[in-house]
Amino acid sequence: MPRHALSPIYCLGGTTFLLFVVLAVTGVLLSMYYIPTPESAFDSVTAITKTVPYGWLIRSVHFYSANGMLILAVLHMLRVYYTGSYKAPRELNWVAGVGLGLLTLFAGYTGYTLRWDQVAVGASGIGKGIATSIPYLGPLFGRALWGTGSGDTLSRYAGSHMLLIPGVMVILMAIHFWMVKRHGISGPL
């Protein structure tokens, strides 16, 4: 560990990962009670918050960790930019990091809609509108990601949020960390 890297701003990526682990643990616990159907999703979230012992705590930790992870990821990105750590030979790791950042955003967005209240239904409609507005490929994206009906949409959001996005993130993180190890920490300013 070089001396210049013994600074809190070099801990931002690690703390982002720590929150990812917290989110994975609390997310698994939440999935024990969450029901991803349009009829039951909101009620099951209410039940988690009101009737399951410590459910409010698990849900709150998941919620605040998600927000914290986004904030820390952005700060980590600023640190990498500020210290020039994206420069050769670390360009590919910057790309992996941007991928992780985007996936974090998507995870936040899909998690937000899982409550399936009025706000979430509205948000899913807005997301679909944005995706379908992409030239040429938009309608295809819209159909693939949102399905053909309201039941499809929530299932796909739940599947993406719990399996697809975290799965891809774990792979990208492994690559990200392996490249950090291989390149070492970038030099002092």
Add this chain to the structure above:
Amino acid sequence: MISSRGSGERTSSSSRRRFLKALIVFSGALVLFPLQGLSAYLLERKSGTTSYPRVKVSNNSEVPTGESLLFTYPNKDRSAILIHLASGDFVAYDAVCTHLGCQIHFDKKPIKGWENQKDNLFCACHGAVFDPKNGAVLGGPPPRPMPKIKLEIDSNGDIYANGYESGLPLYGEE
């Protein structure tokens, strides 16, 4: 410390080992202690029904026919309304509008556009109108009727609120 260095090191290292062992056991217990409580998350579940208190609202002599009274139920932060209907019956509702949670009033002066419908429950925010007889939505944006409070009147004419007859969950507590 005058004792020889070698034996001193030995005793201090064995007591350090004992101390570290105790520290590990202690910190392990500290970690496991809350986990034992948290295990209730997977193992126990409270029943979903909430119980409501029985609270004295008023006396039937205090609210003349056609008048209303604002009170709080089931706690002091939640407003409710007691109405003495023209038919002589007493009814009470949760006075929080089911649309966006504004205060509902029993107004004898009809609002604009509802001049022919006197004695209705109104919400000033978005012009909601409710039927005082059963809490049904007569107009405006509310998605569901007002929650109706169960009333009990004893031989002295004291009126008690005791839970809800219909219309649950309460707005803001869904």
